[in-house]
Amino acid sequence: MSDHRLTPANARVALSGHALNGQAEVTPMRYTISLPVADLRASPGGARDRQLLWGEGFDVLELRDGWAFGIAARDGYVGYVEEADLERERTPTHTISARATHLYPRDDFKTEAVTSLAFGSRIKVVDERRKFVEIEGGLFVPKAHVRPIGRPFSDPVTIAQIFFGTPYLWGGNSAFGIDCSGTVQAGLLACGVMCPGDSDMQMSLGSEATGGYRRGDLLFWKGHVAMCVDAEVLIHANAHHMAVAYEPIERAITRIEAQGDGPVAAHRRV
Missing domain, CATH: 2.30.30.40 (SH3 Domains)
Incomplete structure (x- = not known):
């Protein structure tokens, strides 16, 4: 079964070269997010998957009944935003x-x-x-x-730390509310490192880490990701603190396993 987050097609249209079931193949038209934060949804009026920010590009494949179906320019995430949240493309500087x-x-x-x-x-x-x-x-x-825009930052951890204290929000991508994968993505994208939007996708980043924890390493659990600040402390948006918070690595590992979410599933170095 195809992953709707990565499949640029719905029942009616598909990105050119991606038609699966006879959909009309279309060339996307670039629009820009015109609100401080816009929800990217799995279906019109459906659940929020992620969020897009003011000025970000959204490549529209279809406008229908007040909804725009398309692709987030920053990471290829596919979904629906309200047509009213878009304006014609503005090239950011x-x-x-x-x-x-x-x-x-x-x-x-x-x-x-x-x-x-x-x-x-x-x-x-x-x-x-x-x-x-x-x-x-x-x-x-x-x-x-x-x-x-042409001057990326150099340290993803420093960017993640900007969000310290930000309220936890499932699917959030902004300083008004953010989740674990949103925090990691913000840090990496700001440093010019391509990064997908959800933690299961992010598990493919970098390579398997060895030799203990280092600044910038990513730790994954089922449905969760955190970033190492150093060999002993991590930072992550989490529902336990309901915020972006620091936590000793070993304490976090013990707590997360005790609450039923299992052991660390991966330790990656980007």
């Missing part, structure tokens, strides 16, 4: 590099913010002021909170 920031109507932090954006959101900068950048659409972002 910068990414939000702080845990979260605000969009302002003027280049003045005393004005009332219009909305908030999370780390990893993508923006198109059209002008620079002394302390702000202006983005397409006439809104302003603090200059200290943006980074050119």
Whole structure:
């Protein structure tokens, strides 16, 4: 049975070259997420699989009954977003590099913010002021909170640590709520390392680790992933703390097995 998360086809349409049962083959049209956070769902109105952030690309294969079926540009994850959450493509130039920031109507932090954006959101900068950048659409972002897209970070653990204390949210991908695989993906993507969206997919990353725990190593359980901060401590979004939290590695291993989720299934080095 095909995995809906990776299969760019539904009952009616398929990405060119991926038709399975006589679907119409289509060429995708690139759109951009126009909300701070948009849910990516398994079916129209169905359960949330993941989330997409402001400015991220979404390659639409079909628009139907208020829903867009397509492919997330960042990792190839397939699903549905509400058509109202999309706008025509804007080519981003910068990414939000702080845990979260605000969009302002003027280049003045005393004005009332219009909305908030999370780390990893993508923006198109059209002008620079002394302390702000202006983005397409006439809104302003603090200059200290943006980074050119062509300048990836170097340490995924440092990025994961940005999310420390963020509330746990199943399927979440933002500073407003995130889960274990979302935390790992945010860290790796920010450093230019391709990374899928769910922990079972992420288990194929890197190679089997040997020689103890190192910074950046990934530990996997059934349905869960954590990132090693050093040889003794890991960081992970988890439902036990209901947040992104630090935890001693051996304590986490014991606790997770005791709660019925089994031993460590894999130890990978990316």
